[in-house]
Amino acid sequence: MEVIIIIGVIAIIGIYALVKAQEGTENISSLSGSYGFDVRIRKTTERKDGTTDEFLAIEAKGLLPVKRSIDLACLITVFDITDGRENKMPIISLLEFFQEESSKIFSFYQEVGVVSPGEKLMDWAPAGAIIPEMIQAPYSGRRKLQVNIHLVDADNPPEVEFGVLDSREGVEWSGALNHEIFLPIKGYKEAAANRDEAQALTVKLGVAVAMADGSLHDSEGELIKKWIQKTIRGHYPEKSQELKKTYNDAFKEAYILAGSGRLDYESIARRLNQIGELKLKFDAYELVNKIMAADGVAHPDELKSIRKIGELLDLDPSELEQIRSRALVNLRDAFQHDDALEELLGIDPSWPKAKIKAHLAREFQKWNGRLNSLSEEKERENAQNILNRIGEARRKYDIG
Amino acid sequence: MSHIGIDLGTTYSAVATLDESGRPVILKNKNEQESPKGNLTASAVLFKSDQVIVGEQARKRIGLSANVAARFKRLMGTSKGIEADGRSHTPTELSALVLKRMKKIAEDNLGQIEKAVVTIPANFSNEARVATMKAASMAGLNIEQIINEPTAAALHYAYQHKGEVSGTYAVYDLGGGTFDISVISINGGQVDVITSNGIPKLGGVDFDSALIELIAAKYKEETGENLDQELYTLTDAEEDKIKLSAKKRVIAGGLREDLEDETIFIERSEVEEAISGFIAQTEMTCETTIGEAGLNVEDIKGVILVGGSTRIPIVRESVKRVFKQEPITTENPDEAVALGAALYAAVDSPVSLGEVANHYFGTLVVDDRQGVEKLTNDILIEKNKKLPCRVTRSYFTASYGQRYVECEVTQSSNLETDPQWVNIIWKGELGPLPSGRPVGQEIEVTFRYDKNQIMHCSFKDVTSGKQTDVDIDT
Ligand SMILES: Nc1ncnc2c1ncn2[C@@H]1O[C@H](COP(=O)(O)OP(=O)(O)OP(=O)(O)O)[C@@H](O)[C@H]1O
Ligand SMILES: [Mg+2]
Numbered sequence: 121m122e123v124i125i126i127i128g129v130i131a132i133i134g135i136y137a138l139v140k141a142q143e144g145t146e147n148i149s150s151l152s153g154s155y156g157f158d159v160r161i162r163k164t165t166e167r168k169d170g171t172t173d174e175f176l177a178i179e180a181k182g183l184l185p186v187k188r189s190i191d192l193a194c195l196i197t198v199f200d201i202t203d204g205r206e207n208k209m210p211i212i213s214l215l216e217f218f219q220e221e222s223s224k225i226f227s228f229y230q231e232v233g234v235v236s237p238g239e240k241l242m243d244w245a246p247a248g249a250i251i252p253e254m255i256q257a258p259y260s261g262r263r264k265l266q267v268n269i270h271l272v273d274a275d276n277p278p279e280v281e282f283g284v285l286d287s288r289e290g291v292e293w294s295g296a297l298n299h300e301i302f303l304p305i306k307g308y309k310e311a312a313a314n315r316d317e318a319q320a321l322t323v324k325l326g327v328a329v330a331m332a333d334g335s336l337h338d339s340e341g342e343l344i345k346k347w348i349q350k351t352i353r354g355h356y357p358e359k360s361q362e363l364k365k366t367y368n369d370a371f372k373e374a375y376i377l378a379g380s381g382r383l384d385y386e387s388i389a390r391r392l393n394q395i396g397e398l399k400l401k402f403d404a405y406e407l408v409n410k411i412m413a414a415d416g417v418a419h420p421d422e423l424k425s426i427r428k429i430g431e432l433l434d435l436d437p438s439e440l441e442q443i444r445s446r447a448l449v450n451l452r453d454a455f456q457h458d459d460a461l462e463e464l465l466g467i468d469p470s471w472p473k474a475k476i477k478a479h480l481a482r483e484f485q486k487w488n489g490r491l492n493s494l495s496e497e498k499e500r501e502n503a504q505n506i507l508n509r510i511g512e513a514r515r516k517y518d519i520g
Numbered sequence: 521m522s523h524i525g526i527d528l529g530t531t532y533s534a535v536a537t538l539d540e541s542g543r544p545v546i547l548k549n550k551n552e553q554e555s556p557k558g559n560l561t562a563s564a565v566l567f568k569s570d571q572v573i574v575g576e577q578a579r580k581r582i583g584l585s586a587n588v589a590a591r592f593k594r595l596m597g598t599s600k601g602i603e604a605d606g607r608s609h610t611p612t613e614l615s616a617l618v619l620k621r622m623k624k625i626a627e628d629n630l631g632q633i634e635k636a637v638v639t640i641p642a643n644f645s646n647e648a649r650v651a652t653m654k655a656a657s658m659a660g661l662n663i664e665q666i667i668n669e670p671t672a673a674a675l676h677y678a679y680q681h682k683g684e685v686s687g688t689y690a691v692y693d694l695g696g697g698t699f700d701i702s703v704i705s706i707n708g709g710q711v712d713v714i715t716s717n718g719i720p721k722l723g724g725v726d727f728d729s730a731l732i733e734l735i736a737a738k739y740k741e742e743t744g745e746n747l748d749q750e751l752y753t754l755t756d757a758e759e760d761k762i763k764l765s766a767k768k769r770v771i772a773g774g775l776r777e778d779l780e781d782e783t784i785f786i787e788r789s790e791v792e793e794a795i796s797g798f799i800a801q802t803e804m805t806c807e808t809t810i811g812e813a814g815l816n817v818e819d820i821k822g823v824i825l826v827g828g829s830t831r832i833p834i835v836r837e838s839v840k841r842v843f844k845q846e847p848i849t850t851e852n853p854d855e856a857v858a859l860g861a862a863l864y865a866a867v868d869s870p871v872s873l874g875e876v877a878n879h880y881f882g883t884l885v886v887d888d889r890q891g892v893e894k895l896t897n898d899i900l901i902e903k904n905k906k907l908p909c910r911v912t913r914s915y916f917t918a919s920y921g922q923r924y925v926e927c928e929v930t931q932s933s934n935l936e937t938d939p940q941w942v943n944i945i946w947k948g949e950l951g952p953l954p955s956g957r958p959v960g961q962e963i964e965v966t967f968r969y970d971k972n973q974i975m976h977c978s979f980k981d982v983t984s985g986k987q988t989d990v991d992i993d994t
Contacts, residue, residue, distance in 0.1 A: 488805070
């Protein structure tokens with residue numbers, strides 16, 4: 121079953137309304153295939169508050185190039201060929217709907233339905249779309265794209281990896297169109313240097329939180345390793361090797377420093393805040409929370425450093441709260457350490473009593489409401505435990 | 521043909537109807553062994569050879585016999601099985617046995633029963649509510665409506681003071697298993713709910729457990745041994761707890777024979793200390809609820825105490841502290857819910873009720889406004905919205921030629937955006953939709969919540985007119 125409805129696509133619809141109105145002829149790349157089957161890319165623009173949004177509509181027309189009745193699907197892949205066909209580079213999609221299964225590389229797959237030989241598209245019909253603001257080439261600016269359109273057997277579709285099909289079997293028809301385009305988003309090669317550093321910093325923060333209680337648990341080390349593996353996936357093999365080394369070195373360095381109490385996680389977090397994109401900062405915060413929960417116990421020092429990291433990364437508090445809450449319900453016993461109470465509940469004992477009371481009541485309402493939504497027995501118990509501890513905390517701060 | 525109201529409690533149940541004069545009355549259980557006083561029947565089930573015994577004899581055997589099941593109301597709506605009589609029973613089956621007994625009590629008093637209303641805690645999950653309906657139909661009851669316990673109690677209060685009272689009241693309901701607090705406006709015979717909250721697992725049985733822990737610690741100190749669970753059962757603890765509401769100090773009951781000349785004393789203050797964390801939880805919930813109603817404590821004209829556990833002195837003190845006033849007490853706080861349910865069940869009820877949405881209701885969508893796609897819970901109907909109400913909102917398809925749209929209806933107690941914290945109470949799909957259409961086809965979602973708490977949801981593809989509908993009894 122496919123796709124949920126989206127709320128943020130208002131912009132896209134706006135464009136579409138205009139596409140229909142203009143039905144323009146400019147900027148069309150098209151290709152006539154066999155059987156009189158045609159595909160084309162039509163670039164349309166829309167002026168909105170003085171800005172220009174580009175939108176590439178990939179369209180098809182004519183006699184469908186099939187030799188038998190078949191459940192047909194359309195598969196679109198894109199390369200950057202600015203430096204020539206022989207140096208083609210992948211394109212990354214920022215929207216998950218337009219990504220390969222195992223990577224973030226652009227790929228668009230859409231079932232057409234059962235068609236038979238002789239069926240014809242009388243008018244230009246939509247086959248796919250590329251939104252320049254949602255894709256990333258190696259560099260930003262004017263780029264030359266190669267758009268590959270494949271009609272494939274939906275019952276036996278080829279797999280795509282890095283934009284390349286694993287076999288020709290099940291491919292009924294293929295065509296390629298070149299198209300020049302302006303890409304506003306910072307290229308991944310440009311961003312890569314920053315990103316690589318940001319992710320190395322993330323590894324270090326992970327080690328810092330894991331070692332906050334004095335030692336690195338197997339489960340914690342395992343999590344960081346997994347994170348590294350996931351992060352380097354989707355790169356070309358050489359790059360992936362290079363990154364692996366960078367991150368492993370970061371891990372070792374941080375481990376040694378932390379062992380002797382010299383790992384300064386605050387300046388690491390500050391640096392990450394400077395250079396990391398929002399997404400990377402969230403990734404880092406998510407990782408440190410998972411590490412905190414990895415051994416099933418929340419250590420007060422872990423909690424303290426996580427709170428500090430969240431502050432330094434300058435992230436939206438409500439988003440931080442969501443990530444934290446998810447980690448909390450996964451703890452074996454959230455309150456094994458008595459002195460973790462304040463950190464866990466997010467209270468500062470120096471606050472005025474009234475503020476603490478109000479904060480606790482809010483936390484209580486939040487977790488009490490969440491109890492019903494938890495399906496796992498263990499999670500329910502944890503949430504129940506949190507409720508009981510909030511009750512105790514209230515007593516502690518409720519004098520008079 | 522009679523109409524009845526049943527309070528299916530965690531520890532005790534009661535059934536009521538309106539008498540010839542239109543006054544709500546409790547229907548007595550005439551079997552003294554099952555119910556010594558007749559008005560309440562313990563919600564405990566004893567399996568004895570081929571017999572099923574509900575009531576006092578079963579309660580007495582809690583913790584002593586492997587053939588007894590009790591306190592299953594808290595598990596309603598979960599898949600947890602309860603072992604008794606060498607078999608596993610679902611909470612729904614056990615509740616059905618209690619309801620069947622309550623139905624029989626009513627029939628012995630009234631003859632055939634035409635219709636019944638059963639009560640549930642205000643913040644029961646949807647699963648628990650559905651399970652209660654199922655239990656009622658398994659018991660052979662004709663249930664058209666379910667009503668919240670504090671609301672039922674408010675109806676009863678309004679009835680008792682008909683014409684005389686008007687203003688905003690709080691109903692504080694602390695029973696055997698759950699705590700509920702509702703803020704309600706009463707105007708003569710008209711009762712309008714403003715907001716409700718509850719703690720699903722907080723009540724007398726938790727106090728009983730706390731008392732057992734206390735005794736176990738004392739026993740260990742005295743004898744050096746661990747307290748055997750059969751020596752001092754939950755039933756013993758309950759009885760001592762009840763005594764401590766009247767006395768400052770009692771001798772631990774069940775232990776008498778075992779300890780011979782030694783006795784263990786329990787001070788009321790010790791129990792108060794042991795349960796103070798629970799009381800603190802109720803206080804926070806009260807404060808939140810007053811705030812949610814947009815009120816200050818000064819706006820609350822009276823606090824109506826409901827539920828057996830409100831007889832405990834520190835509970836009353838806590839209420840007084842939070843609401844800054846003496847609460848309104850009645851002689852039988854554990855009967856008000858059944859009496860109110862009977863009023864609600866009646867054909868020509870002297871009181872009428874205006875309800876609000878007890879939860880937030882929404883649907884799951886992908887939000888890509890920040891450039892990062894995120895599955896998000898989008899709320900359509902807010903908690904505390906007056907019923908009936910209706911909200912329509914448009915969403916858009918996410919991909920080219922999208923032929924199906926996943927449709928969900930979610931429920932949550934708080935304003936949650938993270939799908940992790942919501943219950944999906946219905947799931948379906950809209951489709952097949954016409955093929956070959958571009959991204960961004962408008963899908964109109966309408967939630968219409970009617971007076972009987974039925975949610976009518978529709979997911980409609982605007983251009984093709986195709987739509988998926990569902991009615992959910994919430
Ligand atoms: N005098 C008393 N002092 C303390 N507790 C009492 C007293 N009388 C009754 N209780 C307690 O009140 C509880 C029963 O109250 P009630 O019948 O209102 O609850 P219920 O309807 O069974 O539970 P719920 O409404 O939570 O499902 C039991 O836990 C009982 O021990
Ligand atoms: Mg009750």
